Amino acid sequence: MDKPKLALYWAASCGGCEIAVLDIQEKILDVANAFDIVFWPVAMDFKYDDVRKMEDKSIDICLFNGAIRNSENEEIAHLLRQKSKVLVAFGSCAYEGGIPGLANLSTKEEMLNFVYKESPSTISNNNGLPQTHYKVNEGEIEIPELYEYVKPLKDVVDVDYYIPGCPPQPEQIWNVIEYILSGKPLPPAGSVLGAGDKTCCDECPRERKEKKIKEFHRPYEIIPNPDECLLDQGIICMGPATRSGCGALCVKANVPCRGCYGAPPNCLDQGAKMISALSSVIDAHSPEEIEQILGTITDAVGTFYRFSLPYSILKRRVVQ
C-alpha cells in the first residue's frame, strides 16, 4: 500500500512551528518512514507548480502553519485545501492569528508608513512604498499584496482540525501523528487536537490562595515566589483564560502564561475571560480605587489577545 501523503506549509509565521516539528527528534524518522512527504518548503525543494499538478485530495494530511497576511498566503491556503483530504491549522498563527495578528491593532497604512518612511533607522529617499508590480528588463515582477488585516486560516478556507500552541509542544504533535497513524477513526471535524479540555491553571503546580489584588506588576518588576500562583502575586497570568495542553511550561519557568494555547473550550474570547477573572480578584469596592488598580495594567489588549486577536469577537481595532 502507498504511504499516506503529508504536506507542511508556512504562511505568515516565524518558523517556530517548523522547528517544533523537527523537535520530535528521532521520531521524525518514523514520520519520514510512515509518510510520503510531498511538500515542505522549509526543508525540501518543492515548487508551487508541483502542488498545482497534484490530483485534488491527493494529499492525506496537510499541516498548515502561519496566519493569512497577504495574497500569497491565501492563494496557497486555497490550493492546499483543494489538494488535501485533511487540512490542519497548525500552531497559534494558523489557528487564531498568533503574534502576527497583533498587527490588527494598526492599519496597513500606519504600518507601511512607519516601516518605510517614519522609523528612525529608515532613510527614505523617495518616500516610496512597496508596489505589487514592478517592471524589469526580463518582464514584470509581481509580489504578493499585503492585506489590510490578519486572518486565521479558518476565515479563508474550511479547516478540519486545529493544533494550538506557539509553537505546539513536540509531544503533543507526536500524539496527534501517532493517533493518525494508528488508523483509529478521526475525531469530528473542527476538533482541537494535541491539547487538553481544561485551563492552563489545571496543569499548574503552583499553590493558589484566596486572591486579593491591590496592584498589578509586570514580570520584570518583582521577583515572584516560585511556588505561589503568579496571579495571586499580582502578575497577569493568562492561565485562567488559556487551554491546557502544554503542561504549564512557562509558569514552571517562573514566567506567566501568555495564552498561546488559545481560549479554553466554551470560551469565545480570551480577553473577555480575563476581564471576568481579574474582576473577581481585584480587591476594591469603590470606582476610584478600581480605576487606580486598573491603571496598573499595561497594554490590556496586547496582553489578553497576544495570540488570538484575529480570532476574538472584535478581531481588530478600527480608526474612527
Added chain:
Amino acid sequence: MAFEPKIIGFLCNWCSYSGADLAGVSRIKSAPNVRVIRTMCSGRVDPTFILKAFQLGADGVVVMGCHPGDCHYQEGNYKTMRRIPFLKKLIKDFGIEPERLRLEWVSASEGDRYATVVNEFTEEIRKLGPIKHPSCKVKLEQI
C-alpha cells in the same frame, strides 16, 4: 431613514428589572430603543455578552444592577463595578467609543430613574451615531 439607536440593556432581576416594570406600570414615558434582557444579577453579565452584543450590531449596551451594598448575591455588583470600566478600556483599544457602554444602579423603586437613564443614554448614542466597527456587521433585526 433617521438613525434609531439599538441598545441592549442587561437588567438585574431583583432591582433594575423591577424598576423598569415600575416605570411601565406608572406610565412613565421612556425611549423604546432599549431591548431588555433580564439576568439574575448584574454580576451574571459575562464580559463576553457585552462584546457579543456589540459584534451583533448593538449601538450601545447598558448594564443595570442593584445599588452597591444591595446585591442579592452580596458581591455580584462589585464584580460588575470592576468589569465595566475594564471593558470600557478594552473596547476603546478596539476603536469603539467607551461611551457606548454604561453602568447604572437602579433599584426596584426607581421607575423614574430607569426612564431618565434610558432616555439620556438613547440620546447620547443617537449623537454618537451607528456603531462603526467592521466586526459588528450583523444587524439586530436579523436575529
